Amino acid sequence: RKNVGILAMDIYFPPTCVRQEELEAYDGASKGKYTIGLGQDCMAFCTELEDVISMSLTVVTSLLEKYQIDPSSIGRLEVGSETVIDKSKSIKTWLMQIFEEYGNSDIEGVDSTNACYGGTAALLNCVNWVESNSWDGRYGLVVCTDSAVYAEGPARPTGGAAAIAMLIGPNAPISFESKLRGTHMAHVYDFYKPNLASEYPVVDGKLSQTCYLMALDSCYRLLCNKYEGLKGEQFSIFDADYFVFHSPYNKLVQKSFARLYYNDFLRNCSCVEKDAREKLAPYSSLSSEESYRSRDLEKASQQVAKHSYDKKVQPSTLLPKQVGNMYTASLYAAFASLIHDKHKTLDGQRVVMFSYGSGLTSTMFSLKLNEGQHPFSLSNIADVMNMSEKLSKRHVFSPEKFVENMKIMEHRYGAKDFVNSDNTSLLSAGTFYLTHVDSMYRRYYLKK
């Protein structure tokens, strides 16, 4: 089996959003904190009509239709999500409605959960299945779906919502370099959801930032070692054309790429130029603890990495900046942004991906791209995702209306016996929405 990987993709995000510039003013934060400080433009959110189940129904139906995939040709379906609607019944089982209609109930896989990492776990499972002896020749399908919401306070502007579907199989335009992977997992309380009555996480923001960067360092070191073992040459950021990061907010992505640059400097990579080496020299003997705390190092490394950031990272930042943190979908929405922007020139290129889920779990892995053949081609994926149009058709809510919506959603979370408004005017045709929840907590959806 050659070139196992992603054959097709589609993305859905709610048509409702709030502008970060307006939100920071409303929250009484200093001007520029959310837009420049966090690097965010807009944040998407679900109204009462949508949730992680409806979004995944929407995106899976859309992918099957747009690439004309026969639902009975799916042999494995895995969902990554950290939004708990039911502690037992997986989101995957709701999606089975789509396949039952075609007589296909022979589909392996359930949900994977660990913060923003579940999507990556689902993806690796599906790729491993296609590469294994258990593969029956059918497609795998991976769905990442999340609604990221935070209580009022500094974390609130780092929410977002989206669902992504990815079709998995051999001869893919986006294939895994399966030997090039590094994983780092550990026990930490940086972000977790122990209060089952609330959708909001408990979060230690500062700790989560440091954990993210420590996991990044560790995964990068492993990936470099594996590359060197396989190819007999040193790996540096110049050996990949693009780096795509899990994106809670853009500033952390800028810091992450700078951190990789600093790693290359510490590893004496010949590609780090003299000028950059001089600027980073004062930080060469910091302990790793000190290096995570040093604001001067952060600034210096961002400065020397800026030029490469613009080339290797910036093209993947559109959706994460416009939609916000999409948890499990965040990394793949960033990757989708890269395809949207650069699909004409990605043939033969290497993309390194970094997935992080608090708690913590993380993997860095490498993808090799080729143009592929219609309908499984990079240009068709860009066409199907139709990102510019989806972004331009959004409805901007005022911060007041956004906060009002959040209050309604707090009451709806875990509730039973309610009927939603039937005003679906903001949703586009083909979107699934929640109509009501009955006295047995059973949820009912319709397609617009």
Ligand code: ACO
């Ligand atoms: N103009 C420009 N920049 C500003 C301004 C301003 N007026 N005010 C503040 N800033 C900058 C700050 O300097 C800082 O940038 P820096 O880190 O480069 O110095 C940035 O804006 C953020 O300001 P902080 O004071 O650090 O923000 P705060 O601590 O209030 O909240 C945080 C940020 C911790 C990320 C919070 O939003 C949070 O907890 N989010 C959820 C956790 C999270 O996303 N963690 C990431 C990994 S885990 C995951 O994916 C869930």
